[in-house]
Amino acid sequence: LAKTTQPISMDSYEGQEVNITCSHNNIATNDYITWYQQFPSQGPRFIIQGYKTKVTNEVASLFIPADRKSSTLSLPRVSLSDTAVYYCLLGGSSASKIIFGSGTRLSIRP
Amino acid sequence: SAVISQKPSRDICQRGTSLTIQCQVDSQVTMMFWYRQQPGQSLTLIATANQGSEATYESGFVIDKFPISRPNLTFSTLTVSNLSPEDSSIYLCSVVVEGQGNNQPQHFGDGTRLSIL
Numbered sequence: 001l002a003k004t005t006q007p008i009s010m011d012s013y014e015g016q017e018v019n020i021t022c023s024h025n026n027i028a029t030n031d032y033i034t035w036y037q038q039f040p041s042q043g044p045r046f047i048i049q050g051y052k053t054k055v056t057n058e059v060a061s062l063f064i065p066a067d068r069k070s071s072t073l074s075l076p077r078v079s080l081s082d083t084a085v086y087y088c089l090l091g092g093s094s095a096s097k098i099i100f101g102s103g104t105r106l107s108i109r110p
Numbered sequence: 111s112a113v114i115s116q117k118p119s120r121d122i123c124q125r126g127t128s129l130t131i132q133c134q135v136d137s138q139v140t141m142m143f144w145y146r147q148q149p150g151q152s153l154t155l156i157a158t159a160n161q162g163s164e165a166t167y168e169s170g171f172v173i174d175k176f177p178i179s180r181p182n183l184t185f186s187t188l189t190v191s192n193l194s195p196e197d198s199s200i201y202l203c204s205v206v207v208e209g210q211g212n213n214q215p216q217h218f219g220d221g222t223r224l225s226i227l
Contacts, residue, residue, distance in 0.1 A: 032213045041223070043114075043202050043220045046215045097155055098155075099155070100152040103152055
């Protein structure tokens with residue numbers, strides 16, 4: 001399974017846009033890119049998933065360049081409640097196992 | 111998505127005993143997985159719980175230590191046997207809900223926090 005690399009931690013302030021980039025140089029042709037958010041004492045929560053270009057939902061946007069060797073999760077106007085660990089994952093199908101990397105610990109300050 | 115309930119949410123156990131964790135889903139799902147998350151660490155896949163057949167274990171995890179049952183499409187159990195302090199972790203189940211497309215994400219329960227005395 002292809003490996004993903006993310007920054008270990010990031011800090012930002014309320015109201016700012018936060019972009020977390022994930023590198024996946026060896027992504028396979030059939031891999032989708034999925035991002036999860038995890039709060040303390042909770043299981044990971046699905047945020048967004050994409051294959052190429054740009055995907056947007058009510059909480060985030062996902063930007064994927066043409067070569068798909070990286071992806072960027074964009075959180076608009078963050079609040080204190082966005083403080084969490086964010087994981088970037090690759091997976092080829094619903095039946096395929098996913099491998100969690102170390103994730104990015106995002107801290108939002110007032 | 112699906113509503114995933116894990117029981118117990120937390121427990122404290124003695125060395126040498128076993129704990130069985132239940133995962134109940136509010137809809138039938140094909141794929142169910144069990145993960146371990148050690149303190150301050152990321153998630154590690156233990157096994158895929160297969161309905162009607164033996165679970166598929168990842169490297170480093172064996173059936174004798176982590177027996178898994180999957181009697182139907184909405185329920186699974188993970189037992190952590192012969193507990194030692196190194197087993198202190200959060201154990202999570204996840205499911206894939208059938209939907210359009212072949213790339214449905216996994217959805218997770220909130221985990222069982224296990225501490226060993």
